[in-house]
Amino acid sequence: MDPRNFNKFYFAPIGATTMSHSKAAGVFIQDEPRTDWHDETLWFVREKRDKAVRQVPEWEQLRELASGIKDHTLSNLDNYLSAFEKNALANGVKVHWAADAAEHNDIILQIIRENNVLRIVKSKSMLTEECHLNPFLIEHGVEVVDTDLGERIVQFRNEPPSHIVLPAIHLKKQDVSQTFHEHLGTEAGNNDPQYLAEAARIHLRDKFIQSQLAITGVNFAVAETGGFVVCTNEGNADMGTHAADIHIACMGIEKIIPRAEHLSVFLRLLARSATGQPITTYSSHFNRPRVGQQMHIVIVDNGRTKQLGRPDFRNSLKCIRCAACFNTCPVYRRSGGHSYHTAVAGPIGSILNPNLDMKANADLPFASTLCGSCSNVCPVKIDIHVQLWKWRQVLTNEGYAPTGKKIAMGGMAFVLAHPSIYRIAGKMGRWVLRSLPFITNNKTLNPWYKQREMPTPPKQSFRDWYIKNKR
Amino acid sequence: MSSRENILQAITANKPSFIEPPIIEMKRAVLSSTEAVQQFISTLESIGGKAVIVEGVNLIRENLQLSRDTGAYIVNTIPMLGEVNDEITTATDAHSLEPVFKAYIGATIGIAENGAVWIYESEMKNRLVPFICQHLVVCLDVNKIVPTMHEAYSQIDVAKEGYGVFLAGPSKTADIEQSLVIGAHGARSLLVYLIAPVLK
Numbered sequence: 157m158d159p160r161n162f163n164k165f166y167f168a169p170i171g172a173t174t175m176s177h178s179k180a181a182g183v184f185i186q187d188e189p190r191t192d193w194h195d196e197t198l199w200f201v202r203e204k205r206d207k208a209v210r211q212v213p214e215w216e217q218l219r220e221l222a223s224g225i226k227d228h229t230l231s232n233l234d235n236y237l238s239a240f241e242k243n244a245l246a247n248g249v250k251v252h253w254a255a256d257a258a259e260h261n262d263i264i265l266q267i268i269r270e271n272n273v274l275r276i277v278k279s280k281s282m283l284t285e286e287c288h289l290n291p292f293l294i295e296h297g298v299e300v301v302d303t304d305l306g307e308r309i310v311q312f313r314n315e316p317p318s319h320i321v322l323p324a325i326h327l328k329k330q331d332v333s334q335t336f337h338e339h340l341g342t343e344a345g346n347n348d349p350q351y352l353a354e355a356a357r358i359h360l361r362d363k364f365i366q367s368q369l370a371i372t373g374v375n376f377a378v379a380e381t382g383g384f385v386v387c388t389n390e391g392n393a394d395m396g397t398h399a400a401d402i403h404i405a406c407m408g409i410e411k412i413i414p415r416a417e418h419l420s421v422f423l424r425l426l427a428r429s430a431t432g433q434p435i436t437t438y439s440s441h442f443n444r445p446r447v448g449q450q451m452h453i454v455i456v457d458n459g460r461t462k463q464l465g466r467p468d469f470r471n472s473l474k475c476i477r478c479a480a481c482f483n484t485c486p487v488y489r490r491s492g493g494h495s496y497h498t499a500v501a502g503p504i505g506s507i508l509n510p511n512l513d514m515k516a517n518a519d520l521p522f523a524s525t526l527c528g529s530c531s532n533v534c535p536v537k538i539d540i541h542v543q544l545w546k547w548r549q550v551l552t553n554e555g556y557a558p559t560g561k562k563i564a565m566g567g568m569a570f571v572l573a574h575p576s577i578y579r580i581a582g583k584m585g586r587w588v589l590r591s592l593p594f595i596t597n598n599k600t601l602n603p604w605y606k607q608r609e610m611p612t613p614p615k616q617s618f619r620d621w622y623i624k625n626k627r
Numbered sequence: 628m629s630s631r632e633n634i635l636q637a638i639t640a641n642k643p644s645f646i647e648p649p650i651i652e653m654k655r656a657v658l659s660s661t662e663a664v665q666q667f668i669s670t671l672e673s674i675g676g677k678a679v680i681v682e683g684v685n686l687i688r689e690n691l692q693l694s695r696d697t698g699a700y701i702v703n704t705i706p707m708l709g710e711v712n713d714e715i716t717t718a719t720d721a722h723s724l725e726p727v728f729k730a731y732i733g734a735t736i737g738i739a740e741n742g743a744v745w746i747y748e749s750e751m752k753n754r755l756v757p758f759i760c761q762h763l764v765v766c767l768d769v770n771k772i773v774p775t776m777h778e779a780y781s782q783i784d785v786a787k788e789g790y791g792v793f794l795a796g797p798s799k800t801a802d803i804e805q806s807l808v809i810g811a812h813g814a815r816s817l818l819v820y821l822i823a824p825v826l827k
């Protein structure tokens with residue numbers, strides 16, 4: 157499939173019909189070598205994470221602390237946000253509040269227009285992706301240059317990022333080479349990453365130096381100081397903000413942490429969980445605008461207060477967007493970020509997105525094996541797989557579950573509620589798998605068989621075995 | 628009602644009941660100062676940077692002079708290394724700084740566990756300097772290396788100045804097929820001089 161088709165849903169208004177996760181994943185896995193490469197590459201990142209984690213004996217204590225700090229913060233979020241605002245204002249920063257994506261985008265457009273800005277650079281911000289800021293600004297005749305290398309690549313290709321930390325992980329170097337050949341005039345067929353990155357460096361340096369306004373995300377906002385921290389490896393956030401006359405930092409309400417000392421816990425966890433680095437190259441602490449510069453912070457709700465009100469799902473707001481749950485997820489690794497049709501893909505996206513639009517994102521909590529690997533690696537100890545399972549109940553009760561799943565879940569509930577039927581069903585299943593494997597191995601009758609070998613079924617169920625071997 | 632009030636009221640209505648914050652008390656092995664320095668050096672190397680211990684600043688002064696002799700635009704912000712580039716202020720713009728080939732700046736502390744150094748805005752003179760230069764040289768007192776981020780935050784005051792950064796290694800990217808490329812948008816190399824007292 158031409159990846160360019162993805163912009164169909166990238167630019168689709170929220171709630172518009174998009175391809176379901178399972179359909180899009182079906183398209184993704186048609187290119188088998190590429191699927192394998194994607195799978196192995198992300199697993200490699202997961203292994204780098206493991207290696208980094210093993211160097212920190214107090215890792216579990218850090219996760220516990222991070223989780224505790226976030227739980228505490230959410231329980232006092234209104235007060236911390238007010239304190240943050242007060243301190244940021246005292247630092248000479250302008251603070252804006254946005255109820256939703258539309259208000260966030262309007263605030264930014266207004267700042268752009270008031271200052272007659274023409275040249276804008278943006279470093280990575282998943283919030284601006286969530287709010288579809290780029291398409292909105294284009295509609296209003298304003299061009300934004302994404303400056304993270306991966307984001308610039310996908311921007312040239314008119315695609316959304318497929319991963320929150322590695323935006324172009326779905327692409328091979330040949331794709332990047334072709335894209336740069338078309339847009340930057342690099343040598344055709346030169347696939348050397350060093351050469352391609354150098355071309356991007358030269359191209360973007362020019363953009364940084366010319367830029368009048370820089371937009372960044374926020375990794376952590378500190379209530380007690382009114383300052384905020386932005387983490388990058390490339391240095392693009394700093395090149396943009398320090399060169400531009402205006403800096404706009406966009407943050408969700410959940411980015412707050414109470415005190416500067418808490419940063420020690422989160423910065424020890426973030427990069428190790430994300431890429432296996434001990435820390436990102438740059439952890440930039442912004443407190444006040446530099447002389448002559450304007451600094452704005454846009455604090456965005458966009459469904460977060462609603463999620464805070466759902467006791468089963470509120471702790472998804474603890475997420476620090478490290479993407480460890482993506483890299484470890486067997487479904488993400490083999491279906492690609494675009495199949496999640498939302499700005500934040502992967503396991504955590506599948507919890508956050510149904511909150512924003514249950515109908516449009518009802519397929520996502522089903523895009524999981526519930527293996528729990530995500531919860532095991534999450535640095536802030538979100539019970540991701542449990543929440544995915546809970547969303548399935550909610551979506552089924554609300555009538556949004558995908559039809560196939562609904563019948564299966566209804567059947568499952570009936571079977572589980574009737575032990576004798578469960579036993580007969582088990583016997584039948586084992587018999588079918590042994591005697592008529594072609595039925596389950598048929599991809600149309602059994603979608604689970606796609607890309608899978610069905611296991612050889614045991615002759616006995618565990619129950620039969622247990623009764624026989626009790627003594 | 629404004630969005631601000633709406634958001635704050637929605638939080639008040641929806642937040643869970645108060646949960647006490649945890650106390651940060653890390654139990655971990657203590658590092659001797661020599662071990663911390665060794666760990667800093669090896670960690671920085673593993674992330675693409677380089678650190679060397681020097682006695683006094685004579686060697687750094689000489690290297691700075693050699694760099695200047697090539698005619699390249701070298702920026703020094705540390706008085707004890709020689710002439711400081713006074714033309715650079717907080718207000719110097721990106722166009723004027725773009726030609727900087729190499730910059731010498733000071734750092735306040737270094738961290739053994741991740742090879743990072745903390746640099747205050749006043750140490751870089753202009754926020755762009757450590758990023759826009761092609762090559763970065765950082766000078767740090769070898770006795771200012773702490774084991775982890777916890778000690779780091781207890782020794783610096785992040786809000787003292789308008790801006791500050793933990794900087795660990797040269798700028799890098801792996802966005803093309805996960806191949807590591809050093810020198811993304813910021814400095815292409817980082818050398819940290821760990822300055823030890825001159826032995827008599």
Ligand code: SF4
Nearest residue numbers: 475476478479481534
């Ligand atoms: S849910 Fe946890 S593992 Fe996943 S991105 Fe968020 S913090 Fe990382």
